[in-house]
Structures are given as C-alpha cells and as structure tokens.
Amino acid sequence: MSKYTEDDLREELKTKEYEYGFYTDIESETFPIGLNEDIVRAISKKKEEPQWMTDWRLDAFKVWKDMAEPEWANVNYEKPDFQAIAYYSAPVTVDPNKTLDDVDPDLLAMYKKLGISVDEQKKMNNIAMDIVVDSVSVATTFKKTLGEKGIIFMSISEAIKEHPELVKRYLGTVVPTKDNFYAALNSAVFSDGSFCYIPKGVKCPMELSTYFRINQAGTGQFERTLLVADEGSYVSYLEGCTAPSRDENQLHAAVVELIALDDAEIKYSTVQNWYPGNAEGKGGVYNFVTKRGLCEKNAKISWTQVETGSAVTWKYPSCILKGDNSVGEFYSIAITNNYQQADTGTKMIHLGKNTKSTIISKGISAGKSQNSYRGLVQISSRADNARNFSQCDSLLMGNACGAHTFPYIEAKNKTAKIEHEATTSKIGEDQIFYCNQRGIDTEKAIALIVNGFSKEVLNKLPMEFAVEAQKLLEISLEGSVG
Amino acid sequence: MLKIENLHASVEDKAILRGINLEVKPGEVHAIMGPNGSGKSTLSSVIAGKEEYEVTDGTIVFNEEDINELAAEERAHKGVFLSFQYPVEIPGVSVTNFIKTAINENRKAKGLEDMPAKDMLKLIREKAELLEIDRKFLSRSLNEGFSGGEKKRNEIFQMAMLEPKLAILDETDSGLDIDALRIVANGVNKLKSKDNAVIVITHYQRLLDHIVPDFVHVLYNGKIVKSGGKELAHELEEKGYDWIKEEVDA
C-alpha cells in the first residue's frame, strides 16, 4: 500500500462527491424570476394570506430595497443577483387534504435516497415531521397526538390562516424586519416554514422535526420558522437540511425566531448538509440565515448545530437573555472542505440579571476551506452577575485551509464574569499511525479523531440525531480517503 | 513467523537501521536491548509499517509473506501488534470506543460482522480483569491525562483484546511501578501460547525476570551486534554496554 500523507489526504478530500446530489423531476410551479412589489403580492395571494400579512411583506420589501448586502463576514463570494432568482416554487402535486399516501411517489423516493423516508421517520422513535420541499409543506405527521396536548405544529402558511392572533403577536418580534439584509428579504418573500406553539406548562412529548430541502433549479429558499414556548413549557426541535447538487449557486435565506416565555425551555438542533459545491468550488448553496431566540425570566434556549454543507455559510444563532436568570447555550460543529467558507458563531446578549451563557464551538477545516468563528458576548449595564463561558476549538487537516476566531466582548457591567478559551490543533500523523497499527484504516481513523474532537457538541444532540450527525461527519470527510 | 533479513531503513535520508537480521519462531520470546538511540523503536515502527521510515534494503517476511508493501493496518489485520513506547492521546475517544472500533475493523478485514455488543462487553470485562484495570478507566479519553504507567497498562489491555500473533512491546516496563510490572507481565504470560511470539524491548533485567526470553539481542548503531540466551541480559545489567561497544568498534 502506498504511503499516506497529509498531502494525499488533501488530494482525496477533493474527490469527495456529494452523496445527495441528484435531482428529482417533480413538476413545479415557478414564478417568473425577479423581485418587485407585484411578486411579493403574488406570493401572498398564491398563499391566500390575509391583508395584514400582505402588508407586512410589502413593508419588509420596502425596507429591503434600501438595504445593502453585508460585507463584514470573512467570506468571499459572488453576490447573488436578486433579480435573477425565482421567489416561489411549489411542487404542483400538493393537495391541502394530503395524507402520506397522496404524496408524489417521486418525492417519497427522494426522501428514501436521503435516508429519511417519511414512512421510516413516522415509525422511528417519537419524531413528528413537518417536511418542507421547495417551500410548501407536503406532509405533516403526528398532528393528532400533539393536538391532544394543545400543541400547535404546522406550516407557517397554515398558521397564518388558522392562528392569525399568535402569528401576528410574535412574528418579527425577535428578528425585526429591519434586522439585516437577508432577514428583510426573507420577511418579504418567505415561502413557507414551520410554526410551533407549546401551551403553558406542557412538555412536548416528542422531538419535533423538519426536513428542509432545496429542489428546484434557480430558486431561492426562504423559510420562516416561528416557535413559541409558553410559560413553563418545554420543546426539543430538530431541523435537518439537504439540497441536490447544482452548478449554479442556490440561495437560502431563512429566519428562525424562538420565543421562550417565563420558565420555558427550547432546544433547537440543526443538522445542515446542503450542497457545498464541487471540488473546484463551483456551485453549492449560499446559506444566509438569521436565527435568534428570546428568553424571558428563568427561560433557557439551547442552539445545537452540525454544519457540514453549503458553499458559503453566514449564520449566528443567538440568544437575547432578557429575563433575569435566563440561560443561553450555543453548541456548534462546523466542517468545511474543498472551497467551502463558513462564518458562523453566536451572539449572547445579556440584558437580565444573573443571566448565563455557554458557547462551545468546534471548527474542522480541510481542503482549501476557510472556517471562521465569530461570536459576540454583550453584557448590558443592568445585567448584574452575568456569566459567560466560551470555548472555540479548531482542528485543521492539511496546510491549505484556514481557521479563524473572532470573539467580541462588550461588557458594560463590572460584575460580569467572562471566560474565553481557544485551541487550534492538527490531526497528527502519529495519531493516525497509532490507529492504523490497531487495524483502523486512515479514513476511519480520521472519522474517529474528528468525532472525538466534536464529542462535547455531539453529546448535546438528541440520540437519534447524534447518530445521524456522526454519519454525516464521516461522509463529509470521507470520500476523502480511498 | 517473522524473518528479517539485511534490513536497512532510514528517515529523512538518515540511515538508522543498517542491516538487521532476526528470526522469531512461534512460541518464542525475544528480548532486544541496546543503548538509547540505537534504533530499537525504529525497528519496531518499521515492522509495524510506519510510513515515515523508508526501507532501503532487505526484507521483512511475516508468516511466509513479504509485508514490506503492506499498509500498517493490513499488517495489524495479519496479527502484528505494537505496544508503543510513547502512546498518543486521542481526545474525546474513550478507551472502550477505541478498542471496539479496532476489534470491529479487524473483524471487517476478515470478512466478519461486527462483534455483538454483549460479547464485546464480556470480552472487555474479562481482559480488564486480567490486567486489573478499573472499569471507570475505560470510559476516559484514550491516553489523555493518563499517567505513564496507565498508558502502558492500556497498551497491554489492547493487546489482550486483539490477541495478536506477534506482539512487540517497546519499553512497556518503563513507567510501571513494581506491582503494575508484575500484573502486566503476568498478563503477557497468560496470553502467551505456542502459536504466538513476543519481542520485548527493554533496558532492564527486571521485566525479563517475569517474561523470560529465549533469546536476547543487543542492538547498537542500527545493527544486532550480539545475541545470546537470557544470561546475556544479566551480563548487560552488570557490565553495561561499554564492553560490547568496544568489541564492535575494535
């Protein structure tokens, strides 16, 4: 057998193929490309939205028109032409009275290829699925069980019609329309997404889950997720994403808003493996996401994310710790390979007294990729005894990739305790030889080492998801070898 | 079992092994001694297939097969085991998870299914007992923060789990306290059979009191310059290496 060096590893990482790169030919109804007020109106009309929603979108559009795309992130890419994108695409086979049996067999086949057939998922452990395919929710399961507890879990389009008072009350309260360029865009054109409401004192008995997938060529995906946990309630929410491979760059600009009222707890876990582009850096998804949660008194929000895909990632799941004693957590694994670029991290905004935040970030870079952690810990003047612990670890494979850490701290209260730790390491040849000597080949050895490196974060994922995430880590760095 | 002829190896164009000849038969115990820097660890790495070391001449035959072109993991699958002088740390990977992976990868190479979890646990328990290893120890990250002695005991635990045909123990005794030395040596002796073989690299006689060698070799400047029975080790313990160096350099 040949001598295996880090150079070979780098070579082989390049040849990794995107496992989910196939395209399902479903008849789609796609709007003409471009964005103007008429398109925004048309989206709203298509979705049979009430007037207040149409107005909300139009306001957002006005705001967006005057905004510029942000430039501060450590990523380099050709700016998308927002007039060259179609803003609405829905599989035409959707029936509002859908059951799983009615779902397009092509779609089901697609899920199978992804290893997430709805059937399987339905049977699997306590997971309720709300699947978003190109913007429209096609299948919702477990609705009844949830309904008995008063839990509302449906597509946001449905929620706008069925629970307008809830949507009206919370939509845009955590991520205001004006927040940033992509959030404004999303607010104007969001196509679909999930809505979830957990009533007072209810512990959601199962993990709620959504699979997102970008399918139609040249379409942007703009989902909108709104999750409200009423006082004393608990919910764990899983989000998984994949997109088929394409040469042109697909745009994805989602907004996720979480609201945890007094004593409530929300766990939000994401596994993202959108198409990262090919080995030459062509194609791939642009992922510009705004995720933010608001904690009232004694509330807790945990973000856990495993990011393996997308050509460019711009994403900072954040917590506003408004209520006293509230807790924010951010656990992240970000893998970049080939020409991928990720600028991701979190913001912890401490407003209340005795608020606490924890940040654990694990970045793994291979190929020619650039992996940046960007974090802000902000302690306001009235946030007495606020505490933060941040740990940012980077693992490098080869010499052509980069890892960067940008921790920002703004403390306006002297009682604040802030700790920051950072490490950078490389997978050593000695570690690989040690594994080889025990009969473990290099590919498996790397997977083992990467898993070990990421363990603190993997441990935070719900069981079923952790197994999947581990596989994903292997896939992302695999193909890689032999 | 192992037949090394005229082995020359270098690292970064620096010649380290300069013509080693060594034959190990099933059931035998060979001890290799020699001054610091003489090439003992290099020899074990070369046998195990470390890429950094380039074999420039000679052959390594293991069970009738020239293994020089085989990758390290393939040699491991064939039953070569190296207890490292300096075991490396793998943060976040528990001893259990590591050995489980190793066992299953070895099984996979033989076309076998993964070992059922139940059997795996039983085996782990049995071998941990043999080496008097605390169960809690097994859930710690591999070698991370282990004391010198713990690292060595863990190496032998892995050997016990993998049941190799040829085990090379590179200074497994260094770092072990007196009790641990006895426990580890007993473990090695229990695992010995007429079908497997051990190469013990050591600087001290005390290990050889427990694991009694059939042959003792002295490595000096990349060559085996003297071989003998177990009494040679006693002689070295008494007299040091100067007399051998003089013999060679004369």
Ligand SMILES: Nc1ncnc2c1ncn2[C@@H]1O[C@H](COP(=O)(O)OP(=O)(O)OP(=O)(O)O)[C@@H](O)[C@H]1O
């Ligand atoms: N990777 C390497 N690069 C450069 N020199 C090396 C390398 N590995 C070994 N050497 C050199 O080869 C020689 C033999 O080293 P080796 O580790 O085999 O000695 P040893 O007999 O095991 O010594 P000790 O008894 O101290 O363990 C030493 O001079 C060492 O510095």
Ligand SMILES: [Mg+2]
């Ligand atoms: Mg040595």
